[in-house]
Amino acid sequence: MTIQNFVVTADQMRQIETRIFAAGMPVAALMEKVAGLIARRIQALLKAEGSSATGSVRDLTDRRKREEGKNLVKSQFPVIGVLVGPGHNGGDALVVARELHFQGFQVVIYCPFSKLKELTKNHADYARSLNIPFFDKIEALKNCDLLVDGLFGFGLEREIINATAAALDEINNLNIPILSIDLPSGIHTDTGEVLGTAIRAKHTLCLGLWKMAFLQDRALEYIGSSELIDFDIPAADIAAILGETPAIQRITRASATQHLPLPRSPISHKYTNGHLLIIAGSRRYSGAAILAALGARASGIGMLSIAVPESIKAMLSSQLPEALVIGCPETQSGAISELPVAIDLSSYDAIAAGPGLTLEAAIAVESVLESDRPLVLDADGLNILAQLGTVPILSERSALTIITPHPGEFKRLFPELADRTGEDRIAATQAAAQLCGATILLKGAKVCISCKEEGDSLPDSYASRTITYLNPESTPALARGGSGDVLTGLLGGLLATAIARKSPLQSVAATAAWWHAQAGIMAAKERTELGVDAFTLTQYLIPTLREFAE
Numbered sequence: 001m002t003i004q005n006f007v008v009t010a011d012q013m014r015q016i017e018t019r020i021f022a023a024g025m026p027v028a029a030l031m032e033k034v035a036g037l038i039a040r041r042i043q044a045l046l047k048a049e050g051s052s053a054t055g056s057v058r059d060l061t062d063r064r065k066r067e068e069g070k071n072l073v074k075s076q077f078p079v080i081g082v083l084v085g086p087g088h089n090g091g092d093a094l095v096v097a098r099e100l101h102f103q104g105f106q107v108v109i110y111c112p113f114s115k116l117k118e119l120t121k122n123h124a125d126y127a128r129s130l131n132i133p134f135f136d137k138i139e140a141l142k143n144c145d146l147l148v149d150g151l152f153g154f155g156l157e158r159e160i161i162n163a164t165a166a167a168l169d170e171i172n173n174l175n176i177p178i179l180s181i182d183l184p185s186g187i188h189t190d191t192g193e194v195l196g197t198a199i200r201a202k203h204t205l206c207l208g209l210w211k212m213a214f215l216q217d218r219a220l221e222y223i224g225s226s227e228l229i230d231f232d233i234p235a236a237d238i239a240a241i242l243g244e245t246p247a248i249q250r251i252t253r254a255s256a257t258q259h260l261p262l263p264r265s266p267i268s269h270k271y272t273n274g275h276l277l278i279i280a281g282s283r284r285y286s287g288a289a290i291l292a293a294l295g296a297r298a299s300g301i302g303m304l305s306i307a308v309p310e311s312i313k314a315m316l317s318s319q320l321p322e323a324l325v326i327g328c329p330e331t332q333s334g335a336i337s338e339l340p341v342a343i344d345l346s347s348y349d350a351i352a353a354g355p356g357l358t359l360e361a362a363i364a365v366e367s368v369l370e371s372d373r374p375l376v377l378d379a380d381g382l383n384i385l386a387q388l389g390t391v392p393i394l395s396e397r398s399a400l401t402i403i404t405p406h407p408g409e410f411k412r413l414f415p416e417l418a419d420r421t422g423e424d425r426i427a428a429t430q431a432a433a434q435l436c437g438a439t440i441l442l443k444g445a446k447v448c449i450s451c452k453e454e455g456d457s458l459p460d461s462y463a464s465r466t467i468t469y470l471n472p473e474s475t476p477a478l479a480r481g482g483s484g485d486v487l488t489g490l491l492g493g494l495l496a497t498a499i500a501r502k503s504p505l506q507s508v509a510a511t512a513a514w515w516h517a518q519a520g521i522m523a524a525k526e527r528t529e530l531g532v533d534a535f536t537l538t539q540y541l542i543p544t545l546r547e548f549a550e
């Protein structure tokens, strides 16, 4: 695990920093180090000519000038407004202000607070002694090209109200690009909720360790693009607070690709590379079966069998000549009425069921749930499970079950948790995994995966621990019909392969979610966010693998 995999709450961050101070690192020294890193990063972002559109602040400031057509004397440096809060976030901001001032930037400080923490006050006094102008009126900021938000960081506990809230809203309305230190001020460090009101940052520099807020969907519009400023927190301090296997982990390219079946062993043959059975499709939704099968194909699965209603069997074979397509008895409307007796479920490493089944395929889904096969259940498979009774059925299953609901399906599956999916999605998936023992992959801008920790060597105190993986990066391009079917096939293929190869299963869903999102990102880059239909997405899975797994 690297620093990028860790995710902390405000309390955990505080505990980690307390260890650093207790070991002798002076608070002021850490602030100087951190804020120095921030100041240098801001200068790099400002200088970055034509850097990535989202991250570069320079583009923003130039674009605003062009937009306003301001007849500005082309000063070599943009004017930087620094917003200073009462705590150490404000302390960081004051050090940044001072360092940018020494670098020749024109700096304006806005600080409406009279009572500052001592260290913050020292930095304010020193900045004043350098004649850096201080204001407590927002008016003074209106000619700035960039604002650096050091009002509140992970120390924010209360709702922001009254004058402070009005100030944040006025700052947002200046329509000047904002770069936030640690968190956009006003965002709850752990849940990502807006505490009263919040700064809408264009870019956020998260300090030391990623905070939970960066993985909560609702905080995204306030965070903007984000990056981690690593300030060399000792691994021992992190492990002391988060444990050897942290309960919550951020998925990275390294962690997602570590168990991919690459390179293949030279002595592998089609059965050692996994055999997946997909049960999907109906006359009405034949495409869902094709998309799931194409997702499975990209996983590199050794053998792929697909059970579909008899009437669409030929269509599947034409799309996937390498697959074994099994025609099933069907209902009047063309849904799978039951699995043919010829299917021996135990001959597959794993089963993926659900896409396009319709609710009429309940008997087939029931037989799969009753089997001892590792299972990925999605779409109508989930709606049927919800009708049968999620918790009793899943708790009964001995084999690994991975369910992949979107928020609507989640609410049907876990009515007792329905009101929590809107708020803290992470807590909702952890509770669901506790309730039923299955791995829950909750879809959204940031896919959240919770599962019971595997491994028989765990002390029983750990037995009921859940591990949560969060996928930090995706694209709205994936928010369209069919992309979920692709994920189901990809995930099923990876699961069957991992089982055949006896590799770890705990992070298979994280690998699938990450790979699926990265393919969407690559496709959106080449074809815009409107150009990523589900079939196109399947065509980007292998190019993505090539780029990331080499």
Ligand SMILES: NC(=O)C1=CN([C@@H]2O[C@H](COP(=O)(O)OP(=O)(O)OC[C@H]3O[C@@H](n4cnc5c(N)ncnc54)[C@H](O)[C@@H]3O)[C@@H](O)[C@H]2O)[C@@H](O)CC1
Pocket: 017, 027, 030, 031, 034, 035, 085, 086, 087, 088, 089, 090, 092, 117, 151, 152, 153, 154, 155, 156, 157, 158, 159, 160, 161, 164, 181, 182, 183, 207
């Ligand atoms: N602890 C440390 O030494 C370090 C902290 N760092 C910085 O310090 C920040 C944490 O600093 P703090 O814990 O001082 O807190 P913050 O600076 O995040 O802000 C909270 C301060 O504002 C006050 N406050 C909280 N809610 C308020 C509200 N609704 N309205 C008005 N005032 C409110 C609090 O009393 C506290 O003084 C981090 O985000 C980071 O920027 C970094 O420099 C790393 C080192």
Ligand SMILES: [K+]
Pocket: 089, 149, 150, 151, 152, 153, 180, 181, 182, 183, 184, 185
């Ligand atoms: K901030």
